[in-house]
Amino acid sequence: MAxxxxxxxxxxxxxxxxxxxxxxxxxxxxxxxxxxxxxxxGAFCGACGTVYRTxxxxxxxxxxxxxxxxxxxxxxxxxPFFPGNKSNYNVERLKPNAESVLKNYPEVFRCLACNTCTKxxxxxxxxxxxxxxxxxxxxxxxxxLSFDCLMCGLCAARCPAEIVQYNVALLCRRLYxxxxxxxxxxxxxxxxxxxxxxxxKELADLKGMKKRDLxxxxxxxxxxxxx
Amino acid sequence: xxxxxxxxxxxxxxxxxxxxRMTQDLPLLxxxxxxxxxxxxxPDYIEDVFRExxxxxxxxxxxxxxxxxxxxxxxxxxxxxxxxxxxxxxVDVLVVGGGGAGAAAALVAKEKGASVLLVTKLRFGxxxxxxxQGGIQGADKANDSPSIHxxxxxxxxxxxxxxxxxxxxxxxxxxxxxxxxxLGVMFDKxxxxxxxxxxxxGTSRQRMHAARDYTGGEIMKTLRDEAQNHGIDxxxxxxxxxxxxxxxxxxxxxxxxxxxxxxxVVRAKTVILATGGAGRLHVAGFxxxxxxxxxxxxxxxxxxxxxxxxxxxxIQYHPxxxxxxxxxxxxxxxxKVRGLGGQLVNTAGHRFIYELETRDVEAAxxxxxxxxxxxxxxxxxxxxxxxxxxxxxxxxxxxxxIRKRLPAMFxxxxxxxxxxxxxxxxxxPTQHYQNGGLKITADTETPVxxxxxxxxxxxxxxxxxxxxxxxxxxxVVFGRRAGEAAAERAASIKKPGKLTLGHLKKFHAAxxxxxxxxxxxxxxxxxxxxxxxxxxxxxxxxx
Numbered sequence: 001m002a003x004x005x006x007x008x009x010x011x012x013x014x015x016x017x018x019x020x021x022x023x024x025x026x027x028x029x030x031x032x033x034x035x036x037x038x039x040x041x042g043a044f045c046g047a048c049g050t051v052y053r054t055x056x057x058x059x060x061x062x063x064x065x066x067x068x069x070x071x072x073x074x075x076x077x078x079x080p081f082f083p084g085n086k087s088n089y090n091v092e093r094l095k096p097n098a099e100s101v102l103k104n105y106p107e108v109f110r111c112l113a114c115n116t117c118t119k120x121x122x123x124x125x126x127x128x129x130x131x132x133x134x135x136x137x138x139x140x141x142x143x144x145l146s147f148d149c150l151m152c153g154l155c156a157a158r159c160p161a162e163i164v165q166y167n168v169a170l171l172c173r174r175l176y177x178x179x180x181x182x183x184x185x186x187x188x189x190x191x192x193x194x195x196x197x198x199x200x201k202e203l204a205d206l207k208g209m210k211k212r213d214l215x216x217x218x219x220x221x222x223x224x225x226x227x
Numbered sequence: 228x229x230x231x232x233x234x235x236x237x238x239x240x241x242x243x244x245x246x247x248r249m250t251q252d253l254p255l256l257x258x259x260x261x262x263x264x265x266x267x268x269x270p271d272y273i274e275d276v277f278r279e280x281x282x283x284x285x286x287x288x289x290x291x292x293x294x295x296x297x298x299x300x301x302x303x304x305x306x307x308x309x310x311x312x313x314x315x316x317x318v319d320v321l322v323v324g325g326g327g328a329g330a331a332a333a334l335v336a337k338e339k340g341a342s343v344l345l346v347t348k349l350r351f352g353x354x355x356x357x358x359x360q361g362g363i364q365g366a367d368k369a370n371d372s373p374s375i376h377x378x379x380x381x382x383x384x385x386x387x388x389x390x391x392x393x394x395x396x397x398x399x400x401x402x403x404x405x406x407x408x409x410l411g412v413m414f415d416k417x418x419x420x421x422x423x424x425x426x427x428x429g430t431s432r433q434r435m436h437a438a439r440d441y442t443g444g445e446i447m448k449t450l451r452d453e454a455q456n457h458g459i460d461x462x463x464x465x466x467x468x469x470x471x472x473x474x475x476x477x478x479x480x481x482x483x484x485x486x487x488x489x490x491x492v493v494r495a496k497t498v499i500l501a502t503g504g505a506g507r508l509h510v511a512g513f514x515x516x517x518x519x520x521x522x523x524x525x526x527x528x529x530x531x532x533x534x535x536x537x538x539x540x541x542i543q544y545h546p547x548x549x550x551x552x553x554x555x556x557x558x559x560x561x562x563k564v565r566g567l568g569g570q571l572v573n574t575a576g577h578r579f580i581y582e583l584e585t586r587d588v589e590a591a592x593x594x595x596x597x598x599x600x601x602x603x604x605x606x607x608x609x610x611x612x613x614x615x616x617x618x619x620x621x622x623x624x625x626x627x628x629i630r631k632r633l634p635a636m637f638x639x640x641x642x643x644x645x646x647x648x649x650x651x652x653x654x655x656p657t658q659h660y661q662n663g664g665l666k667i668t669a670d671t672e673t674p675v676x677x678x679x680x681x682x683x684x685x686x687x688x689x690x691x692x693x694x695x696x697x698x699x700x701x702x703v704v705f706g707r708r709a710g711e712a713a714a715e716r717a718a719s720i721k722k723p724g725k726l727t728l729g730h731l732k733k734f735h736a737a738x739x740x741x742x743x744x745x746x747x748x749x750x751x752x753x754x755x756x757x758x759x760x761x762x763x764x765x766x767x768x769x770x
Binding site: 181219 | 255257258349350352353355357358360365366367368369370372373374375377378379381382386390391394397398401402404405408409410411412413414416418419420421422425426431432433438439441443444445448449452453455456458464485486516518519520553554558559568634635638639642753755756757758761
């Protein structure tokens with residue numbers, strides 16, 4: 001049994017926990033009940049960004065508490081909240097260029113290209129690369145590279161230039177999607193048809209059908225061949 | 228990873244049959260086979276899971292025991308003693324919940340000119356919406372129409388759906404997609420702007436739109452950002468603990484600041500419940516794909532205030548929850564994996580069900596394969612599961628497809644040393660969605676006046692089984708409808724309502740009359756994952 005347990009230090013205090021647990025489950029095992037620092041528990045929400053260090057290593061490492069497995073002699077703490085700056089803007093009125101980025105987040109200019117943000121990303125995103133792309137006005141590249149960002153805040157917490165990378169990333173994705181990506185013409189057309197009430201009668205007829213007749217239609221419906 | 232020798236042997240059989248399976252056609256089940264499979268293997272048909280409600284507006288209906296315990300529970304508040312004289316917030320529309328439905332509702336209500344307050348239990352955006360991976364439906368292609376979508380929705384729900392709600396869902400879909408596109412949601416598109424779309428289980432047209440496999444995340448982040456840009460007040464870590472009524476109509480709510488333990492009083496002309504689902508109740512002991520906060524709070528609040536529930540006797544189990552590695556137990560393996568051609572395969576290397584049947588049917592088939600048929604694969608922790616062949620996706624669509632179109636899934640398994648483009652995954656059903664909820668009209672109003680409900684907390688849209696991609700859609704469709712209806716109603720109310728806990732007093736009296744024990748209190752707010760021995764030791768030293 002003993003070798004199935006290991007020691008972790010949560011905010012400096014030692015706890016014996018079973019090997020193989022995630023940091024989140026290990027902390028619950030130790031007796032913590034999460035309020036902050038716990039969200040989707042599946043690596044989508046960014047609530048559980050964690051900074052840790054292992055024995056005999058001076059380097060700070062990062063991870064998501066819901067995904068990272070505990071290690072023996074791990075010193076850790078979750079980041080409960082990060083007061084990052086968020087600019088308020090109207091995405092309609094902005095152009096997809098560097099000026100829009102710098103108007104809302106002038107601190108992007110201060111990027112030292114030190115790559116600390118990239119090292120701090122638990123999603124392995126090339127954070128510095130997308131900040132540099134945003135700075136150059138390559139909004140498409142910034143949007144693409146930052147796509148998997150969970151907005152956990154670890155990059156901003158470590159940035160010596162005090163850039164809030166995840167908010168810059170979201171601005172770029174919205175700018176790209178609103179102004180650069182080609183519009184879905186079929187969608188605009190369908191929306192117009194709906195407004196013209198093209199489908200109202202068909203739907204009313206279906207709604208008025210008895211279950212038996214509806215089931216007949218359903219069972220006989222043709223299914224589009226997958227691509 | 229620590230695959231056992233028997234797992235590795237089974238994996239070899241998967242590889243050996245892959246080429247044959249590439250071109251193998253499995254037929255859809257006929258309606259009789261479907262019913263037979265469901266009635267024999269789906270957990271909705273296990274009597275022991277359910278019990279009858281003894282108290283409240285849906286008295287006499289059946290619901291899983293875990294839900295019943297909360298619906299028939301006391302509030303910690305004493306309705307005779309609670310001081311409602313000091314009003315902390317006075318608004319037109321109170322939105323309860325910071326997920327997709329709440330954010331959409333708040334945006335539209337504000338646009339309609341209402342003063343809006345959004346309150347949420349955890350952070351703004353902490354919700355099942357942000358976890359939704361696979362996609363959002365909408366009939367926007369030339370070969371599709373809202374009517375065809377309607378037929379898929381009704382058949383998927385086994386025709387139990389409320390037709391008005393199903394109609395609202397499909398007819399609003401193109402507008403919702405256009406709204407999201409305009410807000411700057413980064414949908415997957417072809418070079419000419421055509422939305423990339425694939426099948427989901429039970430769809431007859433390829434109408435599953437996606438933002439890689441972070442679809443809900445991308446939508447949630449955009450809606451939250453937009454709400455912030457519009458200066459919508461959002462109070463985090465402050466759930467509604469009880470609604471307030473004038474005896475009949477809803478007039479406000481009591482918030483609980485979970486960090487200072489203070490109660491705060493909100494007077495509101497209308498209230499929108501957008502509190503989401505209930506996976507954290509772990510019905511019948513299933514693991515869940517859901518968010519930490521999915522604890523049925525909104526259902527409890529609405530029920531006590533007099534709002535009836537519908538379809539609370541049906542739960543959606545997502546067929547493919549992760550069964551291995553144990554750290555991922557119960558987490559979602561998106562249906563998009565099957566939409567892209569991933570196959571369910573038993574330990575012998577054989578398929579046992581067409582992969583794009585509806586979720587209820589898929590889940591029942593996996594349960595049958597692992598149980599009665601004994602064709603499952605046992606993991607080192609003893610969980611029995613089936614394979615989800617993912618390398619076949621790359622064999623069909625080319626190397627690199629998984630990294631490009633399923634980056635979240637790929638990364639999740641990569642963290643545990645599993646390359647899903649090379650080796651298959653192990654899966655078993657997991658609690659995913661509450662098909663039922665508070666009864667609403669197409670304008671999202673509950674039978675309790677001035678109380679609205681949108682998103683997973685509302686029931687009837689999906690009947691007894693929801694299709695993939697219709698929850699993200701429903702969240703935005705009904706969130707927007709709620710925002711509009713609640714703002715319009717608020718504008719028509721000139722005099723603010725009286726704030727009382729009269730409904731709670733009555734509800735407590737009914738519980739007492741039914742001899743319900745005071746052991747259970749609700750809403751639950753947070754699930755309990757500490758060890759029982761830790762909890763037993765705890766004493767209220769610093770109350």
